[in-house]
Amino acid sequence: MQALRIAARPAASLRRATANAVRTYATPVPHVEYPPSKDPQLAGYPELPYVSKQRRSPLGWDDPQMRRNFGEPLHEQEEILSMWGPDAPVVDPPRALRNFIIAVGTFAGIGILCYAVQAEMPAVRREYPFDGLQEELGGLAENKARPESQEDEE
Numbered sequence: 001m002q003a004l005r006i007a008a009r010p011a012a013s014l015r016r017a018t019a020n021a022v023r024t025y026a027t028p029v030p031h032v033e034y035p036p037s038k039d040p041q042l043a044g045y046p047e048l049p050y051v052s053k054q055r056r057s058p059l060g061w062d063d064p065q066m067r068r069n070f071g072e073p074l075h076e077q078e079e080i081l082s083m084w085g086p087d088a089p090v091v092d093p094p095r096a097l098r099n100f101i102i103a104v105g106t107f108a109g110i111g112i113l114c115y116a117v118q119a120e121m122p123a124v125r126r127e128y129p130f131d132g133l134q135e136e137l138g139g140l141a142e143n144k145a146r147p148e149s150q151e152d153e154e
Helices: 002-022 093-117 129-133
Strands: none
Touching: none
């Protein structure tokens, strides 16, 4: 009997250890796919796919401008999905963002390259003594703009 208890203890502790190891914080939770629930506000109206009419083929419709057949049920968000709604993007947004980043990076790279390759000035800038020869060139009072008058125009 004593031997049976000793043999049963490791098995029970092993079961508890594996049960605890399975339910830890780091264990990923299995993803469960639930069936799509019916919208109670539609009250039996058919649930249509959320696809813009601009994505439809332009030919073969009773109303080619709106790309729909007569008697076809309208989507609950027809204002957004109709031909008069916002335009559906021609290029998917992640690809458009990637292209924009490439274009901006190219322009910035060309600008940095031009700045780095630009040669230094072959001469030293002029430096004049006495505050840039201000007094010798007539001073600030002499170089002011003359006020306009009617007599100058005649």
